[in-house]
Amino acid sequence: MTTHARTEPVRPELGRRGVLAAGGSLALAASGLLTGCGGDTRDGGGSDRFRAAFTAGGSQETLDPHVAPNFVDQARAKALYDTLGTYAADMSVRGRLAESWESDASGTRWRVRLRKAEFHDGRPVTAKDVLYSYRRAADPDTGSPSQQLLSAIDFDAGKADGERSVVFVLKAPNFEFPSVLAGPGTEIIPDGTKDFRTPVGSGPFTYVSFTPGGTARYRRWADHWDGAPHIAELEIVPANEESARLNALLSGQVHYISDMAGASVERLKKEGSTRLLTAERATAQQLVLRTGRKPFDDPRLVRAVQLGLDREALVRVALAGHGEPGNDLFGMGLRGYPDDLKPRERDIGKARRLVKEAGANGLEITVETSSVDAAWEPAADLMARQLREVGLRLTSNTRASSTYFSEIKTKGVAAFNTTSTLPVSDFLQQRVRGGAARNQTQYASKDFDALLERARTTRDEQGRLALLARAQKIARDGSGLLVWAFSDANDAIGPSVRGLRAAPPNSHDWARFDRVRVG
Secondary structure: OEOOOOOOOOOHHHOEOOOOOOOOOOOHHHHOHHHOOOOOOOOOOHHHEEEEEEOOOHHHOOOOOOOOOOHHHHHHHHHHOOOOEEEOOOOOEEEOOEEEEEEOOOOOEEEEEEOOOEOOOOOEOOHHHHHHHHHHHHOOOOOOOOHHHHOOEOOOOOEEOOOOEEEEEEOOOOOOHHHHHHOOOOOOOOOOOOOOOOOOOOOOEEEEEEOOOOOEEEEEOOOOOOOOOOOOEEEEEEOOOHHHHHHHHHOOOOOEEEEEOHHHHHHHHHOOOOEEEEEEEEEEEEEEEOOOOOOOOOHHHHHHHHHHOOHHHHHHHHOOOOEEEOOOOOOOOOOOOOOOOOOOOOOHHHHHHHHHHOOOOOEEEEEEEOOOOOOHHHHHHHHHHHHHOOOEEEEEEEOOOOOHHHHHOOOOOEEEEEEEOOOHHHHHHHHHOOOOOOOOOOOOOHHHHHHHHHHHOOOOHHHHHHHHHHHHHHHHHHOOEEEEEEEEEEEEEOOOEEOOOOOOOOOOOOOOHHHOEEO
């Protein structure tokens, strides 16, 4: 959320994996959970109906797949729609509606061939549908999380080359373009679609009903190109409070719950019948230092903060041990992450010297925080004690969860943030490259940008990854983006559920409810 978000791809103001709803917390009873699961047995209710509980997004929710800020939106979109590609657990791309893709020698012209698939109304999925969907998602007014990446396409030059072949022409070479095919908010919809009140997609489930901020209900589609779901009916229900989700699972009212942490995780571990689905290192916990503003325009103070933090203590206290120390780079364990880095070790003496050299001994720094993520406030308290040892006084300014991410775009010099699993190359383009709209630290490095550009234009895979690694090593010390930990993502399932496995958010296997079996 992004929260863990989708991510960020999560709409920022809704926080970590969509922790808070825009319209306020919904009571569990309002979702119908307290009435039990057997009220409506049409189309295979009862044991053939699968219920999944998520944090909801309030009355502004929509089934428009190109506006998918929260993880509950992703789950609904995955049920109704399909994308050209999908992410493996390491964020490499594999095909979905796209059977294959290839580029010309320049990396500016990409041909994507579609598999034979149909929409729920019987129409075939065609190249025209793909071009319409991508053009719509590339429009800034739509609000797709992948808008910036899609804006690299020259839609006037691209074309449908037959019913199941589309040619994308890029404004500049990019051999990392396939990652766009799997991006959040790139679902394929029928050409000309503008109304999503009764949506039509090509996903494994068809639409039955939906109430914004409430329950979404879907029915198995027998003609899905990848095979029919094992369950007859899927319900995605709102339960904003973590305790409500936990109790709903333990009482058998739902089969699946998302986004559990802390004491709830420990309780689930001790509980005999349920099973945790833990995706390790799924979310990058970040301290954002604005290098474009005082005092962090002085790189000595950025380094002092990096060296002054005890990351193992932060994981132990703020994450209750459910994670591991970060190394000031996004994407540990993912394709493109430089694995040869030594851990960032605390060096109080060096940090104290840097503070003195900068003439900043006793400097008070305010960090923006919120209850959006349960780890942030204890992390801020512990960081304050740690940085006091190097001569800096860290104080917290707690902002409202509902407006936190929109406010920190323009206010403050330091802030907490999280980002869920994304391709490393996409993250660097959107969050670290100089001038990027989502570059919150205001970092600008010609050397970093040049290496990133060379990576995008290098055809050889290994050469491209080597350039990405070099770029990240430059940004690690000076970007102001301190990844102090990677926290685990914890979902849980009931005793009768089969077919789901632990997977990082944004990946193919996360919330893959069409593969679920119950009983």
